[in-house]
Amino acid sequence: MDVMKIREDFPILRDGKVIYFDNAATAQRPVQVLDAIENFYRTTNANPLRGLYAWSVGATEAYEAARHRVARFLNAAEDAEIIFVRNTTEAINLVAYSYALSELSAGDEIVLSVMEHHSNLLPWQMVAQAKGAVLRFLEPGPDGHVTEEMLTEAIGEKTRIVALTQVSNVLGVATPLKRAAELIHERGGVLLADGAQGLPHVRTDVRELGVDFYAFSGHKLPGPMGIGALYARRELLEKMPPFLRGGEMIEYVKRDSATYAELPHKFEAGTVNAADAVGLAAAIDYVDALGYEAMGTQEDRLVGILMEGMRKIPHVHLYGPEDPAEHHGIVTFNIDGCHPHDISSVLDEEGIAIRAGHHCAQPLMEHLQEKCGMEFRATARASVAFYNTEEEAVRFTEALAKVRRWLGFGD
């Protein structure tokens, strides 16, 4: 893979002025994605699924072709198992409101990991409060490894839902989704996987994994913001009530009642985001053309350079697994005496963009603080993508070695 050639596809990266290491927050978009969105508005735009004229039919076809592309990418059994949503957060809320509020009763248990992003925690807190259900947490050590023992201990007779991230947005580590799915299925429950951080790095076959729900966002992929999808097995979607109600999700509407449209439209109320769905399909084409193996090789190489360089810098502490190949592009760290926000501010002046703070994972910050004695309840995170270069990784470690001096320490 020729990284310099790939970078040509990303207009925002072309001048090379910024080292963009916040890819886990959102990726950059290649021209192929930008062109697909613009082309939709320039040549195909009309309200999909409504009009009885050629343009609307064309828009519908483009939108449904995008759904087909997502279904093939995830290896869903059929296109109707793909519901377009705004993002992972909306997908998980859809499942919490529509599935969990209908299916759970008092005393039922929901198993999560302490690594979950708030988007895979707050909806379940809502369900627990509304239904009297109980949240149980998997609590891996600082390396983030969820073990077979943790799963068998947490998943019990009362467990109805396991909601687990595919890859931690802080530690970069993957979870044993397939095994978790087997265990919860033995108990007759379901597994929801949060794929926001996983899908950009891991080829995902929802049927091979055995997940019942799979949520992801387009913008980390590198697709547009404002589009994502929920995969769910047809059998589950059939029995779930609509999440949002309104236009284009109905069969018949009377004054006091309505019947709902077939899948997937039952879950897509209102005018859909067709242009970004088309952009998402283009992003998937882009990822497929490059290949996960080539992307992963480059990302692992960069993480390796970062981790090796950072381990040599005094006062720097790394979190997550020892092996760079387990990090999925994410290197989370702290520097003694330096608050992550200050680290990020001084690096910004060097043209380096990283994330700093709690990463929408406050319970994990608290957990890490207990396990590792962290000074602040926050961390800094550098996250790379396949279009980052070795030179950027080296420049980053060189800059990092100066941070303590910039913040007033003698070494």
Place this chain on the structure above:
Amino acid sequence: MEIKDLYREIVNEHNLHPAHRGDMEAPTLVLQGVNPSCGDDISLQLKLDENDIVTDGLFNGTGCAVSQASADMMLDLIIGKSRSEALELAEGFMGMVRSTATPEQIEALDESAALESISHMPARVKCATLGWKTMQKMLNGEAGQVSTEGE
């Protein structure tokens, strides 16, 4: 000012060697201020005499250098001032980070005026204002915890 210069010239000194960090006995007013999203957390303690003059002030807690240094610089400025003078300064500081302060207001902030450049970084504004907001609330007689979330 470039941000590294700002740290080097002002923030680091107040963060690493604060003049007003600690806990005092029998303060007149105590209030905790937090930035939940950053984990910044300070306890501000003031002593006022019968003429409503701030005779002493200390802060304690943890957080980023900007939040800690800003609180220390604020105390440098308001100790010896009356309640109404301190509140006027707070108004000036809030105005400065929103780019609505007059040159006179900014000048009155003395060293704290150096934080003006940080106001161009919206994410850091709440760090700089934590101590000031807490002080404002205390001197206005409002109880409870101060949070600058949503700024």
